[in-house]
Amino acid sequence: QVQLVESGGGLVQAGGSLRLSCAASGRTFDSLTMGWFRQAPGQEREFVAAIRFAGTSTYYASSVKGRFTISKDNAKNTVYLQMNSLKPEDTAVYFCSANQWGNIYERAPDKYDYWGQGTQVTVSS
Secondary structure (H helix, E strand, O other): OOEEEEEOOEEEEOOOOEEEEEEEEOOOOOOEEEEEEEEOOOOOOEEEEEEEOOOOOEEEOOOOEOOEEEEEEHHHOEEEEEEOOOOHHHOEEEEEEEEEOOOOOOOOHHHOOEEOOOEEEEEEO
């Protein structure tokens, strides 16, 4: 089992920045692919970014590439999502997720096995 706890959401004006954190616990992390997803009201959960605890490869949705950065601190078993140049359309609940031995290019939520509780990000215009 893997437990994931997100933090860092909030309210920010358009053009501002937020950093989300996801602390992972429970098992060996080198085998984990970590993903960030988001879900706006009435919409499906969508992929945002992914990274593996082992290695340095990252992958982003086109809608956030160049504005968001996913990173990790292996010593803290924590993954971050730095969000810059935020837009009102980035407003959503953001979820941290994990799957074992997964491909970082996998965008489907059902490929991820573990989920955090979500954190609200609201961007005002």
